[in-house]
Amino acid sequence: MKYDDEQFTAGPAPTGAVSGSTPAGSTDPPRRERYFDVLRGVAFVRVVVFHMFPVAWLSMMFPAMGVMFALGGSPMAGSVDRSAEEAVFGRLRRLLPALWVLGAILMPVALLVGWPQRPGWVRLMLWVLPVAPPPGPEWAEPTVGLLWYLTYPWLVVLSPAAVWLYRRARVVTVALPLAALAVLKVLPWSFSDRFGSVVTDLLTFAACWILGFAYRHGDLQRIPAPLIVAVSAVCTTMGVVWTVTHPGEDSVDLPTLPLAYGVYSIGFVLLLLRSGHRWLARAPSVPHRGSEPAQRAP
Numbered sequence: 001m002k003y004d005d006e007q008f009t010a011g012p013a014p015t016g017a018v019s020g021s022t023p024a025g026s027t028d029p030p031r032r033e034r035y036f037d038v039l040r041g042v043a044f045v046r047v048v049v050f051h052m053f054p055v056a057w058l059s060m061m062f063p064a065m066g067v068m069f070a071l072g073g074s075p076m077a078g079s080v081d082r083s084a085e086e087a088v089f090g091r092l093r094r095l096l097p098a099l100w101v102l103g104a105i106l107m108p109v110a111l112l113v114g115w116p117q118r119p120g121w122v123r124l125m126l127w128v129l130p131v132a133p134p135p136g137p138e139w140a141e142p143t144v145g146l147l148w149y150l151t152y153p154w155l156v157v158l159s160p161a162a163v164w165l166y167r168r169a170r171v172v173t174v175a176l177p178l179a180a181l182a183v184l185k186v187l188p189w190s191f192s193d194r195f196g197s198v199v200t201d202l203l204t205f206a207a208c209w210i211l212g213f214a215y216r217h218g219d220l221q222r223i224p225a226p227l228i229v230a231v232s233a234v235c236t237t238m239g240v241v242w243t244v245t246h247p248g249e250d251s252v253d254l255p256t257l258p259l260a261y262g263v264y265s266i267g268f269v270l271l272l273l274r275s276g277h278r279w280l281a282r283a284p285s286v287p288h289r290g291s292e293p294a295q296r297a298p
Contacts (some may be wrong), residue, residue, distance in 0.1 A: 036071050039272060043067050059254040059261075060240065066265025069205040070273060072152065073212025076159050084160040091156045096130075102143070103127035103134065110137045132194045151201040155209050162206075166213050174214070177206035178262050185259060204262040208269050215273045228274040232267040239264025 043064040050058045079087035107127065110118075115137045126134035130153070136144030155162075166173040181203035189196065214220045220228070242260040243252055255261050 033071075033074070036074070039067055040071055043071075056251050056253045060243075060264070063254070063261070063265045063268050066205060066208040066261070066269055067272065069152075069155070070208040070212045070215070070269045072155070073159075073209035074216040075212075076156065076209075077163055077213040077216040080160050080163045084163075088156055088160065092153060095153055095156075099127070099130060099134075099147070106136060106140060106143070110140065113137075113139075132198050135194075148197070148201060151198060151205060154198065154202050155206060158206075159209075162210060163213060166210060170214065170219060174207050174210050174266075177203045177210075178259065178266075181259055181262065200258050204258040205265070207262060207266050211266065211269050211273060220270070220274050223274070225274060228270055232271040235263050235267025235270070237267075239267065 046064045133147045239260045
């Protein structure tokens with residue numbers, strides 16, 4: 001469904017549209033979004049339930065990772081409005097030391113226990129500068145496999161440019177990642193599997209991250225609710241139809257189809273972020289330090 005980009009304009013958010021947001025340039029500390037706390041809690045529960053009962057329909061019932069990236073994009077937009085440099089480096093300062101500690105423990109153990117197919121030192125440097133998921137021995141896969149979340153720092157680093165572009169071409173910026181993903185699925189590319197997975201995850205969830213910008217700036221609240229519902233229905237239907245008509249080897253599994261997963265997540269996130277939540281406004285606010293994605297669950 002075509003939407004007029006000029007309608008999707010920036011400007012002051014309507015009163016009460018963005019609960020707990022902090023205007024650009026304000027010295028007040030950001031406030032916690034109570035509605036986001038509810039969504040975050042539901043996403044965590046869905047992640048836990050999936051790991052206990054890994055059934056494919058849970059991904060359609062609640063696409064937890066798309067929702068979590070949208071929850072991360074909203075406070076990031078507010079932080080960039082105040083100080084892009086602090087927004088990026090502040091989050092990296094909280095994220096990278098944990099990765100370095102894990103590497104400092106895991107790598108010596110792997111070298112002592114044995115690592116038959118140990119990669120070269122260049123790839124091991126990914127534990128220092130994680131532009132892609134760092135390598136690990138096969139027995140450490142349950143731990144190293146969780147490092148797919150390095151998609152998150154890429155989104156953090158790219159956010160100042162994404163916010164700049166979003167202010168100038170809102171609808172285009174939301175659609176661009178999935179359009180790029182569609183092109184990469186059609187055309188051959190020269191990325192290795194390790195870097196290819198980063199690019200795929202980045203493009204899959206970037207649109208949800210940018211929808212967080214739209215929520216933070218009050219743009220979603222300006223769009224008529226019937227239009228949001230219509231776009232959401234189209235996106236979720238497209239995701240379901242593509243998934244059902246392209247089943248995997250074992251079953252119908254939405255997260256194994258990045259483009260379908262991204263489109264479906266957009267539809268779900270649009271509806272959640274546009275939904276009314278004034279009943280939460282009566283709860284007290286507490287200081288907020290931002291939102292980061294949970295462990296990956298399809």
